[in-house]
Amino acid sequence: MQDFKQHAMLPATTHDEQARQDFVGAFRGHLSGRLMPGTYQVFASRVEPAFKAKHGRAPADQEEVRKVMTQDSFYQFWSAMQRRSQEMLWESVIDPTERQLPELIERARKLSRKNRGTLRLDPELEIPRYHRAADIHLQPGGYHTDFTADDVAAGVVYDKGINLYMGGALGAENDLTGNTLLAYLREKHPDFKPKRILDVGCAIGNSTLVWARAFPKAKVHGIDVGAPVLRYAHARAAALGVDVDFSQQNGEHTDFPDGAFDLVLSHITLHETSRSALPRILGECRRLLRPGGLMLHLEIPRGRTPMEKFMHNWEAYNNNETFARFMTDIDLVAESVKGGFAAADVQIDQFAPKLDVSQMNYTEHFFWKILAGWKR
């Protein structure tokens, strides 16, 4: 595991603040590595046998698993710890961020001026309901809420928070998801050299920068609905010496012209949208691609067995990823067809990252899901 890279937009921590972050990170690693596998063990050893004794069959789907597992005392304990540690993860980052916010905002203003890419915000943009209804991942205020002028707090908190979330597995610059999708492109389509790239739902641009660095001659854009994460993304990119254009737009309907991009991407974004938004986003991706252009979406695994599916959907019920449970069985090819793609031009692949179980949270069988679609 690489150490997290301390760049100019991250807040300094006091001795106690750092100790709190270190503890919550270590505690989550322990929960994931030592306790989480136990939920599968109690399912196999006592929950499923009791279900079979009563019904004469195994639980048929994740909902049947949910009914019995949520009554199991071991699962209850793990779940309570997982939930509280998720909240503590944000709290441990919010404290130093709030303490230094005026200074961080000033630093962001200065850094942004150095970024040769533009930052385009739209105060009139309607924040979609799937962001307003609940704070995704329990980050107070979500990705989109400004609590002061030129606020960057949501971005600062997100950057360090997601690093703690996966025990540092997201990489020194939280670039694991970008690197994974890039590795997929290079393996499957080594000759594809995009000149115009769009990252949809880019948040702090952690994945966007991977593409800007991999294709230095390309024009790279990142869009998101959240203003504070985009201000942060623009400043962070400058702090890391990369020029990227960021704009505040909804991926369901952007203001880019038809065929504006060779490559349109998203990184663990689709499951944070909604049933109605998903085909609209896929349709918009298609509109934005030139003929011969490629769409790539990286998604988190959703499990193979009913028990695995139930565990992955812990986040849907306990971490405000409310749409995630619909993503379990959704047919992404069919959704892409709704968005205008030909079924033959769309495919789903799996890609296994090198992770330790202490970084996986809900499973010992972690496979990224990749949706790829060509515009013919």
Place this chain on the structure above:
Amino acid sequence: MSEMSKPPEFPKGHRPQVFDDPSIDQLHDAWLALATELAVAFERIDTLERLLEQRLGVAREQIEGYVADEAVAADRARRRADLAHRLLRPFREFREAAIARAEQHAPDPEP
């Protein structure tokens, strides 16, 4: 928006209840917070011990081998008893209320 407003303390959205009794959820949340602060305190003590060693030559072995004299031992015993007393307050209160209830409903003793 020039005023700086504080972000909310709690995330917006559904709060799940894991245990049948919500006070069990709260109790787990509280002990986890306590464990965190204990980790924070341990780290600070560790830093202090290392600085003592580096700057003042107080070897860690000296801390391990420290023997309290009579006055210090008495002071520590008082603190331990006080901590136990404070910790067990809810249980004492619960016990006294239970006894009071039992006495109230107890049948009259046989004449």
